Amino acid sequence: MQTTAAPRRLTGIDAARGVALFGMMSTHILPLYAPGSTTATWTALVFSGRASGLFAVIAGIGLALLTGGRSPHRDRTLSADRTGIAVRALLIALTGLILGGVETNIAIILFHYGVLFLLALPFVGLRLRALAAWTVGWLVLAPVAAYLLRPVVTAGVDPPTLGGNPVFDHFLVPQTLAADIMLTGYYPALQWLGFILVGLVIGRLDLRRLPVQLGLLGGGVAAAIGAKLLSAQLLGAGGLAAILGTPDGARYPLEAMLDVGLAGIDQSGSWWWLAVSAPHSGSSLDLVHVSGAAAAVVAVCLLLTRRIPQALLPLSAPGAMTLTLYSLHICVMSWADQLTPLPDPLQLFWLQLAAAVAVGILFQRVGSRGPLELIASGAANAARDGRIEARR
Known part of the structure; x- marks a missing residue:
């Protein structure tokens, strides 16, 4: 999650990461449906699926910056970069496994992030043109x-999903673990790698240039809106009726869930499932919409910090230590969910947001990174430098 390394830090990227952190916190704390109804709340409409996707896109940007930015590293340097990324990925995944043992109903993303970093290793050496071609192909x-493989995997793996967050014990059922992480779980890596690739493409651009920032904003908005409009057209032309006739389409209040998320829905029985753009549906239109929204958020943050790097300090300071703050958030939510009576969600959200901003600014003022960031970066840099030294 904390992956950016550059000669002069782009605080706009940190600010966008802060938006993702607070967006994910809001979906964990605040209701996604209005009480007693199937009407989506503003939290769901704004952040559901987009906040976690924004995290993944920014992770890809960070990987691009780590491996040379506009000029991808080559040969020994690239090999050393990959070693460092692999170590970082393993530590992030390890953190996710540890947090997986915490009692919570939150779908923890860290183990999946570690896997995505490993899956991205073959792509980090590609130049922009080749990387863009791979990205478009992957999104499509x-x-x-996934649509073709899910029924095969579901029929051949028992059980086909973990039914919760990955923990160490799940390595005893490797087929189920692999199926869940790649295809059947909350963050299927097969589709989510597309977000990482989009981030890699963005990170290969000259993000300090105004035309690039404006292009990202315009292109991102166009992609996000265009994907939603195309989905609406397809569903209105018979797609919605078709998916409502599938087993899970008939079982759940699908029309309401299209605004909130399709995680846990069996999207089989009709090719029209690929026409939806709902959060966590994993369709091409969902991936394009979320990627476009993420690009627009990154562009806005870069534009607002263009002349004054600290202009978005309440976002960029916590955004520079999201691995630590996300982990603390999971622990706090586990504790809060066991209180009687349950705390007011809105108060709990603002308290955690204020605490995250205060902690982030404090660490920045003393010139330090978050403790988990220090561990992950220190180990990754040591592995990278050791690889370079070994080749001399």
């Missing part, structure tokens, strides 16, 4: 592959 074809 990965959801099709």
Whole structure:
């Protein structure tokens, strides 16, 4: 999650990461449906699926910056970069496994992030043109592959999903673990790798240039709106009726869930499932919409910090230590969910947001990074430098 390394830190990227952190916190704390109804709340409409996708896109940007930015590293340097990324990925995944043992109803994303970092290793050496071609192909074809593979995997793996967050014990059922992480779980890596690739493409651009920032904003808004409009057209032309006739389409209040998320829904029985753009549906239109929204958020943050790097300090300071703050958030939510009576969600959200901002600014003022960031970066840099030294 904390992956950016550059000669002069782009605080706009940190600020966008802060938006993602607070967006994910809001979906964990605040209701996604209005009480007693199936009407989506503003939290769901703004952040559901988009906040976690924004995290993944920014992770890809960070990987691009770590491996040379506009000029991807080559040969020994690239090999050393990959070693450092692999170590970082393993530590993030380890953190996710530890947090998986915490009693919580939150779908913890860290183990999946570690896997995504490892899956991205073959792509970090590609130049912009080749990387863009891979990205477009992945966004289009990965959801099709997932649609075809899910029934096969579901029929051949028992059980086909973990039913919760990954923990160490799940390595005793490797087929189920692999199926859940890649295809059947909350953050299927087969489709989510597309977000990492989008981030890699963005990170290969000259993000300090105004035309690039404006282009990201315009292109991101166009992609996000265009994906939603196309989905609405397809569903109105018969797609919605078709998916409402599938087993899970008939079982759940699907029309309401299209605004909130399709995690846990069996999207089989009709190719029209690929026409939805609902959060956590994993369709091409969902991936394009979330990627476009993420690009627009990154662009806005870069534009607002262009002349005054600290202009978004309440976002960029906590955004520079999201691995630590996200982990603390999971622990706090586990504790809060066991209180009687349960705390007021809105108060709990603002308290955690204020605490995250205060902690982030404090660490920045003393010139330090978060403790988990220090561990992950220190180990990754040591592995990278050791690889370079070994080759001399």
